[in-house]
Amino acid sequence: MKLFDILDFTITDAIDILLFAALLYYLYRLIRGTVAINIFMGIVMIYLIWKVTEALQMQLLSSILGQFIGVGVFALIVVFQQEIRRFLLTIGSTNITARNKLHRVFHFFKQKEILLNIESLVSVCEKLGSSNTGALIVLEHNMPLDFVTATGDKMNLEFSEPIIESIFYKNSPLHDGAIVIRGNTIVATRVILPVAAEDTLPKRYGLRHRAAVSITEKTDATALVVSEETGHISYFKNGNFVKHNNNDELIQLIKNDF
Template identity: 35%
Template sequence: MAQRISQFFEQYVKGIYFPELRFTDILEILIITFLIYQIMVWIKNTKAWMLMRGILALAGFILMAAILQMHTILWLAKEAAAVMAVAAVVVFQPELRRGLEKLGEKQMLTSMLPFDSKERVRFSDETVDGIVRAVFSMSKVKTGALIVVEQLIQLTEYESTGIQMDCLISSQVLINIFEHNTPLHDGAIIVRNDRIVAATCYLPLSDNMELSKDLGTRHRAAVGMSEVSDAMIVVVSEETGGVSVAQGGRLSRNLTEAELRERFHAIQQRKHSKNPANILVEKLKKGRHDDDKKAEK
């Protein structure tokens, strides 16, 4: 029996090459898998999917030409390859930019390294109360509103598209801003900490094909803004009076007052100190402080 097993291995297994697998190889496979998955999700959630289908159809046509030895078509495809590569970059420019913005999000980096050791001041309970009361007051009378609550990623680019402001948040101020036929009612306002920093701001519209067709420009702008930043966007529908929240490219519709307060408290309590790197730095500082105290004694 042992001889048969030995013969089997010599005949079938001996000639097979087993590459040496290192830790870096496993890490490389995981990174490539993650990147491919993110690219697939990105393509699926944007209009790039329709363009990709066109490219795949063209590639299939060229493959058929290669199989059937259609030399003229193959020559044309070869000569046009460089032009097509440049054209793809031009056509996919908005999607490529959005993908790079997502990759470079500060939140992704600060989860590993303490690049920004200064903790940003969070908005107060009075601010939350003012926004929530204003939102549901406008909801009752079907006054449309779009409120962008800034978090870690600064929205200076979008702030510059509107009218600069600098005032404390209150329900009365918000209701007056979004009142019909007032100079500031059109567009979005941007909230930073406890202050309104800009009004009538223009936001990027989402290209997500899965969004409901009954959603208007206001909701698409909210989702679009949440796709390119970590902001929380509150929307009041002018047609139904429904209150929605967009975060991370997702839209939650018809929220109650309690659910909206929960959303605000979730981001309000998200302290910068929860970053593992910052916790380590704080522990090192604490240890050094304790050592200094012991030395003094």
């Protein structure tokens, strides 16, 4: 590279690099903690090896790797279809004309403080389970869930155990559907969530579990389900059950995800 080329570096080039770095960071945050991160790193390694073989003029290997990279775009669409859908859903469900939502989009890149009392959340789920009271609690993370909160009753209630118990009390008019918690605030009750296909879960699981699978598969939210039949607490992330042996382990899992 010539010295002239370096001196010709403009503000546009700097913005280009910053935007590309932000895109890569956003992509990393989106797939972090999933199997997709390993696949992504594997693709990056293959790309780097391809460039090295090109530089060393290793014709056969670079040609084979080049063909692989050439069809890699289609493979990426198949492999990362859930992540791509989640990314597009983030854009489509975020009204950037609203000042508070614009702040939340940029806040994505900052380290979030855990406002919710996770210990109290798990404690109230345990109380609900002891009385076989069913519950579905969705925890919003970085992706706004306005597209689902719009299906329920908008609320602005500070989280507390008595409020959660009263919402899911069997004779309460609010107990049907899910609740959505944003930060330390219950922002919606009686939320209607999309339900996963019948073949996604065994038949013994009900609508709450299927709804939890669906919302955590389509967004970066996590969900807690208290079974009405068994009282068992299930935790969902990325459309899957997250195994835990006790409440302490569950609390740590939720904290890690925040």
